Amino acid sequence: MVFSGRYSARVERLGGDASEVWAVHERASALLAAGEEVYLLSVGDPDLPTLPSTIDHAIESLREGRTHYAPGAGELHLREEIAGIEERSAHRPCNPDDVIIFPGATNAIYSVMSCLLDAGDEVIVAEPMYIGYRGIFAAIGAKVVPVALDVSNGFRLSLESFSAAITDRTRVVFINTPGNPAGNMIPAEQLQALADLCLKRNIWLVSDEVYSMITFEERHVSLRTAAEQLENVVVIDGLSKSHAMTGWRLGWVVTHQNLVEHLLQFSSSTVFGCCQFVQDAAAYALQNDEDYMAEVRSKYKKRRDFVCDRIASIPRIDCSVPKAGMFVMLDVRGLNTDGMRFAEDLLEEQRVSVLPGEGFGNSTRDYVRLSLAQPLPYLEESMDRIERFVNLRSVDAGDASQVD
Ligand SMILES: Cc1ncc(COP(=O)(O)O)c(C=O)c1O
Incomplete structure (x- = not known):
């Protein structure tokens, strides 16, 4: 048969x-x-x-028996470290409960989108966009509405184009700053205006910031730094690119605790926690990376x-x-x-x-x-x-x- x-x-x-x-x-x-x-x-x-002492730290952690299930939201000491970094850069309070750890930014994006989008919902995405996003939106069945950046003008974003692309079905606006592939950075005032626009229209604004630490002349400005209110704001980051740790699979989301709870529920049934020793190494890497x-x-x-x-x-x-x-x-x-x-x-x-x-x-x-x-x-x-x-x-x- x-x-x-x-x-x-x-x-x-x-x-x-x-x-x-x-x-x-x-x-x-x-x-x-x-x-x-x-x-x-x-x-x-x-x-x-990867920084050799980070590798040593992971080995030590493995030897100490950090090889078991970890808390679903991530190890507290890592979430504290990330919340501290957030607090110092955004100059506003960040609680470890605003942070949740994922095995890489890809999984973090997929989890966030799974909690925010249903099949058929529209997600506005700045284009050119990182190739990996397409599969995530395809898996969810969301409709991608690309909004082109100005390719002839340093890949600048136009607020008017984003605003014009919003419909009744728009649930999420998704940006990537600094951007892959163009290395463009969305200026603070545009981030703020976009956050404001999305808040008024009841739309989530999600920002993938995995290149936040690889900037040249200007310092990175996070969406969480620029936005006036944070209820609808989600920031995703990770160690793959900045710390040359692609294979370690470590990323995170910083957002409102209500969404963190949903993310925890989602990841509890899809990932069930990230490796303890990788999280130990990640916290070490963030503390010793100057x-x-x-x-x-x-x-x-x-x-x-x-x-x-x-x-x-x-x-x-x-x-x-x-x-x-x-x-x-x-x-x-x-x-x-x-x-x-x-x-x-x-x-x-x-x-x-x-x-x-x-x-x-x-x-x-x-x-x-x-x-x-x-x-x-x-x-x-x-x-x-x-x-x-x-x-x-x-x-x-x-x-x-x-x-x-
Ligand atoms: C913009 C962007 N986001 C996310 C990722 C995936 O990161 P991770 O390795 O943490 O899943 C990449 C990898 O190339 C990327 O360029």
């Missing part, structure tokens, strides 16, 4: 169209595995190591400056200099191609893998994203190859115009 059990509609929705965007990266990984020299600028897993974070920021800034300077020196490609994060969006419009073609051809001809911009939404179809999560010499070789690739195209274009 042939089994013909069906899958849920959720499975169908999750099977969406992201595969095309990752095809270049997957081909690059296959070429690498086959022994070819390929330069991977398509992923955002930091190349930097020099480490200064070095992380300085490394990414040097890389950003290098890549952006090189782009500026190459005719027909362009970028707006990111203010934060680990990525640069390369504008390929001047080459009469789109991001997908550029990424495919670049991999074939020069063996550099970048992510096509359409993965982040329509507004960045003519862009590709370059990751800065590689050491400078690696970025140097990658940029040499990108320059060669562009120069060859410029020659082609020159030939074509002569024929015309």
Whole structure:
């Protein structure tokens, strides 16, 4: 007998169209595995190591037997640490009960959205948006209403566009500052105005701030710092990017205690607590990160400056200099191609893998994203190859115009 059990509609929705965007990266990984020299600028897993003393702390914690179930909301000492950081940066009280721990920001976002959205509800999302959001909204069955940032103006947000996108079905406005992929930062006055707008319309405002600690010239301003009232405000952060701890899976939500209670109920039946020793290590990392974070920021800034300077020196490609994060969006419009073609051809001809911009939404179809999560010499070789690739195209274009 042939089994013909069906899958849920959720499975169908999750099977969406992201595969095309990752095809270049997957081909690059296959070429690498086959022994070819390929330069991977398509992923955002930091190349930097986790702080060694954080690792030692985790090992000690494991040896001390911190290997059991943890409280559902997270270990109190970690929540106290995060609440303290919040209090110092936002200059307003934050209670450990306003904080709940998750195994990574992805799970935190999924849990928050599961508590705020029903299938069919609308969620307004700033675009370009981090690729991972699509699957979360697809799993829930929420309708994503993208609102494009101004790609030609440093990916600036327009309050009017957000306001115009609100309908009776809007439940959540979702922002990401500093942003992936564009490294844009939403200024305090816009955050405040957006929070005000959402509060008046009874809409939740959720901010993903996982790049909050990787900023360059300006300091990060959190939604919780900028908003006048906090009832409808949710902030998500984590250690993956800032502390190069992607594999440890540690993120958190700071929000109103009513929502924390719902989140606790949700996570009690989906996650059932995060590893004790990982939480111990996370608290240690947050307490001992001053020099480490200064070095992380300085490394990414040097890389950003290098890549952006090189782009500026190459005719027909362009970028707006990111203010934060680990990525640069390369504008390929001047080459009469789109991001997908550029990424495919670049991999074939020069063996550099970048992510096509359409993965982040329509507004960045003519862009590709370059990751800065590689050491400078690696970025140097990658940029040499990108320059060669562009120069060859410029020659082609020159030939074509002569024929015309
Ligand atoms: C904007 C943004 N949010 C969330 C995540 C996921 O973070 P985590 O590893 O904590 O799940 C990423 C990872 O790339 C990201 O770029």
